[in-house]
Amino acid sequence: MKRWLGWLVAGLIWCTQSSAADAVPPQGALVIIGGALRADNAVIWQRIVALSGGAGARIAVLPTAAGNPERSGRNIAAQLNRHGAAAFVVPLAPAYKQRDYRRDAEDEQLAQNIRQAGGVYFAGGDQTRITRALVRPDGSRTAVLQAIWEMYERGGVIAGTSAGAAIMSSTMYDETRSVIDTLTSGVSDGAELAPGLGFIGNDIFVDQHLLARGRFARMLPAMLKKGYKLGLGIDENTALVIRGQRDVEVLGYQGALLLDLQQATVDGALAQFNLSNARISYYDRGDRFELPSGRYTPSADKIDGKVDPAHPANRQPVYSSDILGHNAVLILMERLIDNVHTQALGIATAAPGEPHPELGYEFKFSRVAESEGYESASSEAYTVLRLRLDVRPLQISQPWYR
Structure with a gap:
C-alpha cells in the first residue's frame, strides 16, 4: 500500500511538472533504442554523436540501470568515443557498492557536468533503478535529473537503450510477466506499471524489445489502463530519432510498431481482455513519419514501391x-x-x-x-x-x- 501511494504522489507531482515543460517543446532530440544495440551498428552510434555536437561532443553516460555499472559505463563510453565523442561516465547507480546514489543524484558537480554536455546516454538494465535514483520520494526531480532536462530543453540529446528506452514515456513497465499472462491478468499501478521520466511527453507510450520478444500485445493493456492513444514499440538493435516537433526517423537493423487506439473500443461486458478497431503500423529502417499525424515519408528504397x-x-x-x-x-x-x-x-x-x-x-x-x-x-x-x-x-x- 505504501509503495502504491508513493507512486501515486510521484505521478501527480510529475504530471504537474511535465505539463509546464510540454507547453514549449524541448529543442533537443531523443534517440530511443529498443535494446540489444550491437557494437557494429555504426549508424546509431554515429547519429548519437552527431546530434550531440559531432566530433569531440561531450556525452554523459549514465549506467544507472545496470547491474554492473562500472563495466557498462566503461564499455558504452568507449563505444561512443570510437565514433568521435568525448564521453564520460557519471558514477550514479544503485548497484555501485561503495557509493550512495541518493547523494550522487544531488551532487551539483555531477549535475553541472551533465548540464554542459551535448548528450546523455542511459544504459540498459532495470528501469526502476533509474527512476529510484533520479526522482525524489516526493516525486520531484533530483539535481541530476533537472540538469538532464535543462540539457535536453536547450538542444541536447537524450539516448537510451532497453531500460533507457522504457523511461522515455511517463508510464513504464515495472514488474513484468509474460505477454499472455499480462493480457489475462491485467495491469495495475504500483505493480506492473510505474511512472517513467516522460521525456517524450505524456501522450505516447514507449516499449522496447518489441518484435524479438512479441511484446506488441502487452502494450495494449498498459495503453488502455493509462489512457494512451498512441504507442511506439521499438525492436532490438534499432532506434527511433525523435525531435521536439515529433518528427521520427527509424535507424538500425529493423523497425518499430505504432499502435493507434484513437478509434478503438472495448466490450465491457467481457471479463477478459478484448479490443476492437485499433490500428497498427510498421515503420522500417530509413522511414520517417510524424506524430501524431502519421504523415509518412518512405525510405529511399521504397519511394517507388x-x-x-x-x-x-x-x-x-x-x-x-x-x-x-x-x-x-x-x-x-x-x-x-x-x-x-x-x-x-x-x-x-x-x-x-x-x-x-x-x-x-x-x-x-x-x-x-x-x-x-x-x-x-x-x-x-x-x-x-x-x-x-x-x-x-x-x-x-x-x-x-x-
Missing part, C-alpha cells in the same frame, strides 16, 4: 499459430499487405505452467480503406501502414486424453 492493392503479389491465406513469437507479427503484416486476402489471424496461448491455460486470444488483422504498404526495391522488406487490429479471447480446449 507503393503496393497496388489491385495487383497483389501473394495469394496464400495468412495465419500464425504463435503471434507472440519472434518477429511473427511483422511477418504476418508483411504477407497481408500485398495479398488477395484482406484478413489474417494470429493466435496466442499460454505456455506450459502459466496461469489460465484455458484462455487464449485471437488477433485479427484486416486491410481496410486507409491501409497502405510500401515494398523495398533492394530487399524483402515492407512498410505497413494502418492495418485494423481486433483482439478477442478464446476458450482453449484441454487434451481429450490424460
Whole structure:
C-alpha cells in the first residue's frame, strides 16, 4: 500500500511538472533504442554523436540501470568515443557498492557536468533503478535529473537503450510477466506499471524489445489502463530519432510498431481482455513519419514501391499459430499487405505452467480503406501502414486424453 501511494504522489507531482515543460517543446532530440544495440551498428552510434555536437561532443553516460555499472559505463563510453565523442561516465547507480546514489543524484558537480554536455546516454538494465535514483520520494526531480532536462530543453540529446528506452514515456513497465499472462491478468499501478521520466511527453507510450520478444500485445493493456492513444514499440538493435516537433526517423537493423487506439473500443461486458478497431503500423529502417499525424515519408528504397492493392503479389491465406513469437507479427503484416486476402489471424496461448491455460486470444488483422504498404526495391522488406487490429479471447480446449 505504501509503495502504491508513493507512486501515486510521484505521478501527480510529475504530471504537474511535465505539463509546464510540454507547453514549449524541448529543442533537443531523443534517440530511443529498443535494446540489444550491437557494437557494429555504426549508424546509431554515429547519429548519437552527431546530434550531440559531432566530433569531440561531450556525452554523459549514465549506467544507472545496470547491474554492473562500472563495466557498462566503461564499455558504452568507449563505444561512443570510437565514433568521435568525448564521453564520460557519471558514477550514479544503485548497484555501485561503495557509493550512495541518493547523494550522487544531488551532487551539483555531477549535475553541472551533465548540464554542459551535448548528450546523455542511459544504459540498459532495470528501469526502476533509474527512476529510484533520479526522482525524489516526493516525486520531484533530483539535481541530476533537472540538469538532464535543462540539457535536453536547450538542444541536447537524450539516448537510451532497453531500460533507457522504457523511461522515455511517463508510464513504464515495472514488474513484468509474460505477454499472455499480462493480457489475462491485467495491469495495475504500483505493480506492473510505474511512472517513467516522460521525456517524450505524456501522450505516447514507449516499449522496447518489441518484435524479438512479441511484446506488441502487452502494450495494449498498459495503453488502455493509462489512457494512451498512441504507442511506439521499438525492436532490438534499432532506434527511433525523435525531435521536439515529433518528427521520427527509424535507424538500425529493423523497425518499430505504432499502435493507434484513437478509434478503438472495448466490450465491457467481457471479463477478459478484448479490443476492437485499433490500428497498427510498421515503420522500417530509413522511414520517417510524424506524430501524431502519421504523415509518412518512405525510405529511399521504397519511394517507388507503393503496393497496388489491385495487383497483389501473394495469394496464400495468412495465419500464425504463435503471434507472440519472434518477429511473427511483422511477418504476418508483411504477407497481408500485398495479398488477395484482406484478413489474417494470429493466435496466442499460454505456455506450459502459466496461469489460465484455458484462455487464449485471437488477433485479427484486416486491410481496410486507409491501409497502405510500401515494398523495398533492394530487399524483402515492407512498410505497413494502418492495418485494423481486433483482439478477442478464446476458450482453449484441454487434451481429450490424460
